[in-house]
Amino acid sequence: MTFEAILKEQTGVLTRRLRRMVGDVETAEDLRQETFARAWRSGPRDAAAPVVRAWLHRTATNLALDELRRRRRREHVPLHEGLTDPAGGPRDPRLAEALATLTAHQRLVLLLRFEAGLSLREVGELLDINEDAARKRVARARTLFLDAYAAAGADDPRPTILLLLGREDPAPYVAWLEAQGARVRTLDGTQAGLDLAGADALLLGGSETDVHPSLYGAAIGPHTVETDLTRHLRDLSALRHALSTNLPVLGVCSGAQLLNVLHGGTLHQHLPDSAYSSLDHRDAHDVATAEGSLTRRLLGTEPGVISEHHQAVDRLGAGLRVTSLAPDGLVEALEVPGHRFALGVQWHPERCADGLDGVGARTAAALVEAAAA
Known part of the structure; x- marks a missing residue:
């Protein structure tokens, strides 16, 4: 050639x-x-x-x-420094222990696929093999890595939930999930990488920054004044990978919005500028759940929730199902049909005490149960 x-x-x-x-x-x-x-x-x-x-x-x-x-x-994280997070702090020590059991070639394949984010086709091109061969090598290396990762944590049987955040305080999420028996690993850098490969479930927390409108093909409006494109690109990548591997997923607030964007949906950039202005979406209110949905099974017919947002789902993404609405008709929850646990909620279950219909505890318990399975 x-x-x-x-x-x-x-x-x-x-x-x-x-x-x-x-x-x-x-x-x-x-x-x-x-x-x-x-x-x-x-x-x-x-x-x-x-x-x-x-x-x-x-x-x-x-x-x-x-x-x-x-x-x-963001800062550059070279592949050979893949065992520390982008902020310089330690990652789960089990990751290093599990990687150490692999051959150099298997480690390279995993780092190229998960840390560098290369597609299987790109991995194949770099190794001078076809895409199908690259897929098999990645699958084998990933299986060996996950087996070693599980063995390294055999003394702690709790499921591991990876929490993706930006600048938000992880403490409320961690306490909320640990109360239901999970081990929580927080990632606030720009890469999920092998952390995601070693997780039993994925939680996208709320965000202090708005989802960048370019992600759903819109121009930035006057009330969308602060965004974090790098963080949300990372979250979309993690979501895509989690869904493709049937990993349990929960998106909270902006996490639910990203689930919609990933499927081609759009967002209301500022609710007061839309038809949804009669209800205060920065306070407690009830929602109505859809019959036969995961949301209904978890929370009942009309649970009380606590939300705090000025953006929300507008056009629904392809293949998604709306499973909860606010009294003013705004989408409050959506699910991915056919996935064993893929739920996005516009409210904040980590803030919902047991007295508020038990929404918080039941949501966390369901995610932990799915992760343990």
């Missing part, structure tokens, strides 16, 4: 990868063009195709990381 043919082949692949890293297609295209320009100037043009592809991906990744550092959106 000629050098020009390789560049043509990699145009779409590199653009998609760069877009996942930097968040917008325009910057991704600029970085891809710069990658190609550097390839023409100093790349291994006469090398074998796998070598050229690997050089292109490495160069594109470095350019993207330079761009992210320039924006001060």
Whole structure:
């Protein structure tokens, strides 16, 4: 294959990868063009195709990381430092212990797939194997890793719930879940990576920042003044992976909104500007649950909840089911049919004391039970 043919082949692949890293297609295209320009100037043009592809991906990744550092959106976490979190603190020590049982190649495959976020096709290209072979290698390495991870925690049978947060205080979530018998691992950086692979369930907590409208194809409105695109891109990636592996998922407040966005839905950017202005959605109120839903089974017909939000689900995402409504008709809960536990609630169950219809305790107990299974 000629050098020009390789560049043509990699145009779409590199653009998609760069877009996942930097968040917008325009910057991704600029970085891809710069990658190609550097390839023409100093790349291994006469090398074998796998070598050229690997050089292109490495160069594109470095350019993207330079761009992210320039924006001060997040710090770079090199693959060889994958055993510490992006803030520099320790991760679950069982992760290091489990990884140490694998071969160097198996560790590389896992780090490329989960830490670097490469697709199976990209992993295959870097290893010079086809996508199906990459899938098998990742699956085998992941199975061995999870077995080793479970063995490392054999003395603690509690299910592990990964809590994804931004700048929010994890203490209320941790206490709420631990009261129902879970072990909680909090991640407040920009990557879920192998932490997600070692979790029994995923919880997306509420957010002090609004979901960036570009994630659902809208312009930023006047009341959407603070966003965290990097955090929400991470959360969407974690959600996508959790759903694809049938991992139990609970989205709280903005976590429910992201579940809708992931499925192609949109959001009301500011409820007072919409038809939903008669009810105070920053206080306690009742909701009505749908018959035959997980929400109904957990919470009954009309539980009382506590919410605090100014954004909410607008157009429902494809394949989702609305399972709870507020008195003014606003979507309060949605589920992914066919998934063993995938629920998004617009309210804050971690704030709902047992006296408020037991909503908080029952929600946490159901998530922990699903995680333990």
